[in-house]
Amino acid sequence: MSEEKGTLPSKETFSEWYNEILWRAEVMDVRYPVKGVYVWYPHGFAVRKAVYSALRELLDRDHEETLFPLLIPENEFMKEAEHIKGFEEEVYWVTHGGTSELDVPLALRPTSETAIYPMYALWVRSHADLPLRLYQIVNTFRYETKHTRPLIRLREITSFKEAHTVHATWDDAKDQVEDAVALYTEFYRRLCVPVIISKRPDWDKFPGADYTMATDAVMPDGRTLQVGTVHHLGDNFSKTFDISFEDENGEQKPAFQTCYGISERCIAALISVHGDDKGLVLPPEMAPVQVVIVPIIMKKRADEILESAKALEKELKEAGLRVRIDDRPLRPGAKYYHWEMKGVPLRLELGPRDIDNNVVMSANRLGEKASLSRENITEDVRKSLDAFAESLRNRAEETVKEKIRKADTLDEAGKAVEDGVAVVQWCGCESCANEIEKRLNVSILGSEIRSEYISDAEGECIICKKAGKPALVARSY
Numbered sequence: 490m491s492e493e494k495g496t497l498p499s500k501e502t503f504s505e506w507y508n509e510i511l512w513r514a515e516v517m518d519v520r521y522p523v524k525g526v527y528v529w530y531p532h533g534f535a536v537r538k539a540v541y542s543a544l545r546e547l548l549d550r551d552h553e554e555t556l557f558p559l560l561i562p563e564n565e566f567m568k569e570a571e572h573i574k575g576f577e578e579e580v581y582w583v584t585h586g587g588t589s590e591l592d593v594p595l596a597l598r599p600t601s602e603t604a605i606y607p608m609y610a611l612w613v614r615s616h617a618d619l620p621l622r623l624y625q626i627v628n629t630f631r632y633e634t635k636h637t638r639p640l641i642r643l644r645e646i647t648s649f650k651e652a653h654t655v656h657a658t659w660d661d662a663k664d665q666v667e668d669a670v671a672l673y674t675e676f677y678r679r680l681c682v683p684v685i686i687s688k689r690p691d692w693d694k695f696p697g698a699d700y701t702m703a704t705d706a707v708m709p710d711g712r713t714l715q716v717g718t719v720h721h722l723g724d725n726f727s728k729t730f731d732i733s734f735e736d737e738n739g740e741q742k743p744a745f746q747t748c749y750g751i752s753e754r755c756i757a758a759l760i761s762v763h764g765d766d767k768g769l770v771l772p773p774e775m776a777p778v779q780v781v782i783v784p785i786i787m788k789k790r791a792d793e794i795l796e797s798a799k800a801l802e803k804e805l806k807e808a809g810l811r812v813r814i815d816d817r818p819l820r821p822g823a824k825y826y827h828w829e830m831k832g833v834p835l836r837l838e839l840g841p842r843d844i845d846n847n848v849v850m851s852a853n854r855l856g857e858k859a860s861l862s863r864e865n866i867t868e869d870v871r872k873s874l875d876a877f878a879e880s881l882r883n884r885a886e887e888t889v890k891e892k893i894r895k896a897d898t899l900d901e902a903g904k905a906v907e908d909g910v911a912v913v914q915w916c917g918c919e920s921c922a923n924e925i926e927k928r929l930n931v932s933i934l935g936s937e938i939r940s941e942y943i944s945d946a947e948g949e950c951i952i953c954k955k956a957g958k959p960a961l962v963a964r965s966y
């Protein structure tokens with residue numbers, strides 16, 4: 490699988506670059522014979538493992554992980570009117586078991602509210618059971634009719650983290666929404682991916698929610714990618730599914746809920762934001778291999794060099810680093826190509842001269858070179874990796890800042906959304922939003938923006954000139 494595969498197209502032609510990098514870097518194989526369904530290569534799966542272990546670490550602080558069934562009986566699925574309306578065009582149905590027709594058709598979960606909430610109705614009895622915070626990481630199925638694309642728009646979402654929480658009051662659920670937004674912000678900080686948090690317009694909120702807070706990344710082509718959403722469900726589902734509790738005064742009360750999801754779009758953003766024309770560029774925390782050692786073999790001292798490389802590998806492994814020696818019979822340049830394509834953050838080169846001078850040559854994935862002392866190599870490598878993550882974060886932030894532009898007129902907004910995100914003043918009413926959509930052919934993405942790169946200064950609505958507040962306008966995936 491890992492023979493040299495030539496060079497990537499430039500990232501300027503993002504769509505081609507993206508499709509090519511998925512197979513050249515061995516992330517996803519798109520040749521599976523079902524539309525919108527793709528296969529993880531082992532390397533891609535190892536990136537997924539690192540990314541989702543960071544997500545689990547954050548969630549496990551005050552959630553518990555569990556697992557609900559994939560199959561949802563039609564009668565449960567059809568209970569919440571808004572939810573049905575939102576998903577009826579996207580649900581896959583199982584109608585047969587073998588050759589016999591099922592008496593009740595079963596939905597493949599597009600998301601799991603209608604699988605989980607009948608069980609929550611049995612589990613939640615008293616205020617002492619609250620708050621309940623569970624999550625699962627499962628595959629979900631959506632019959633997407635828009636253009637499907639690996640990691641971005643799938644029919645089988647293979648890595649759907651969905652959290653579902655239950656609270657005693659609307660305000661407690663609101664606090665949970667804020668906690669979830671903070672958790673997503675921290676998660677994307679660890680991916681070194683800048684995100685913009687905003688409130689989706691009412692007509693774009695999750696079916697059955699009171700409101701939706703969305704997390705958007707800005708892709709290299711300037712289009713935004715919704716990489717996470719947090720929904721305040723009010724008591725809409727608890728009333729439908731009878732999730733109620735006995736409060737301190739012994740009265741039965743309906744519970745209040747939230748749910749929030751992240752899919753493998755987080756990996757699409759990680760690859761797209763940091764990748765370059767040589768391949769993946771991975772923050773050390775998300776890299777399956779953090780350090781690759783390339784011994785520079787000279788015939789007469791081959792054994793000594795290999796011994797020294799093995800000692801170096803052992804020392805770094807014992808320090809908890811994910812390190813590999815590449816001792817294949819290839820010339821160094823072919824090895825550099827291979828590991829750069831896979832996004833390895835740091836390469837160490839070890840030749841006879843380095844051994845004599847007691848140094849190790851290093852080159853990080855951005856091409857910054859240094860000569861490290863062999864003595865405290867572990868500490869120097871750790872420092873290099875931390876500095877590398879910081880430079881990835883800064884580089885990505887600079888790029889996003891350039892793509893976000895304030896627009897005082899529709900023409901300016903029209904220009905900005907050609908390759909980025911426009912920030913316009915909007916009064917919040919749907920008719921002005923429709924006017925913007927009609928004139929620019931892009932929709933209002935969100936308001937109540939939370940981003941250090943966007944000012945919250947208010948002004949006149951770009952359409953009706955009434956009092957407006959900053960809102961995002963952008964083309965999105």
Ligand SMILES: Nc1ncnc2c1ncn2[C@@H]1O[C@H](COS(=O)(=O)NC(=O)[C@@H](N)CS)[C@@H](O)[C@H]1O
Nearest residue numbers: 600641642643651715716717718748749750752
């Ligand atoms: N077809 C898809 N392919 C890949 N990711 C998707 C797809 N549809 C949605 N997502 C991602 O999944 C996230 C959560 O989906 S959602 O519909 O917004 N929310 C829910 O399903 C709620 N039940 C929260 S768990 C979205 O923010 C988006 O990032």
Ligand SMILES: [Zn+2]
Nearest residue numbers: 916921950953
């Ligand atoms: Zn207006």
